[in-house]
Amino acid sequence: MRTTVGIIGAGPAGLLLARLLHDAGIDSVVLESRDRTYVEHRQRAGILEQGTVDVLREVGAGARMDGEGLRHDGIELRFAKxxxxxxFPALAGGRSVMVYAQTEVCKDLIALQLAEGGPLLFEAEALAVEDADSDRPRVRFRHEGREDVLECDYVVGCDGFWGVARKAIPARLTQVFERTYPFAWLGILADVPPSHDELVYARHDRGFALLSMRSPSVSRLYLQVPEGTDADSWSDDAIWAELERRFETADDWRLARGPITQKSVTPMRSYVHEPMRYGRLFLAGDAAHIVPPTGAKGLNLAVGDVVTFARALTYAKEKGSAELLDAYSETCLRRVWQAERFSYDMTSLLHRAPDATAFEDRLQLARLERISSSRAAETDLAEAYTGFPFG
Known part of the structure; x- marks a missing residue:
């Protein structure tokens, strides 16, 4: 099998890249190790930055998002009741965010790819990327019980942290930066309308809490818990009682309870792999970087990566210059490190470390007071939350 761009992974990054390349007249093949049902139902991020919303509209994947997604023009910070x-629009030049689940983004992009795009192979497990430093890289993969080879001009690894793409980069050429946090998020889905019409980020002496949503009738909520917590160790009543404590306010606001349909625990870590390119192999999304979910940056960073690659390859096709392709890693990493910085800032601002001192507690409150009283500090948060420019 032969193509211009071999894409490993049919998450939102790989699927969006295939669509961007299709619109630029560049052929591609997408290899996805899981089946279609799994891809369309795996629960992941649900906050889309303004730039992500714009690019989904540009490629024709915005109709259902605009009809069913929830535009949010702000967030609420909650602390000391x-x-x-x-x-956001007042502080960030009119920008906002959209609540629209990654599962729905994938459904929309899969439908487009199958209707109009190049091959999208489910249950096609990438085994290795070979000859990445040559002008004819190859992806060995297994599909329908037999091994095959996808010969490419370029390979883009959108196959997540545990994928094979990153392993093709020699260790002697790489540098890894990471941080593991001593806490996690206990997340729930509940069949109850959200208790607030925008996301609520709560800092409390007992730990962080987040009020989010999947739809007007389904709430998504999170509690900071110790690292390694078993979700089943928390009863439904204990979860609701703890959420009520952490969201408590001085006014008459109340948290609505409802049946909990799903529980899970999300570990918290920061990770960056440099470089994001080796020869004609390019890394995108979780294959190259991971952020704690506090800043809602993971999916959006992946989108930025593939937009950068598609622009660079289109430029090479039209101008005959590899200048932008050569700059891919440096270009992406500028945005990645700003997102890492913001995600770290939000995490350290709102979570209480297990060994936190009274001094550190007061610093958190002082930082929150500064944001709530300074337009400059508030603007910095709004600009970062709604998204850093692509490229």
Missing amino acids: QRHRVD
């Missing part, structure tokens, strides 16, 4: 709303 106070409530402070951050107004």
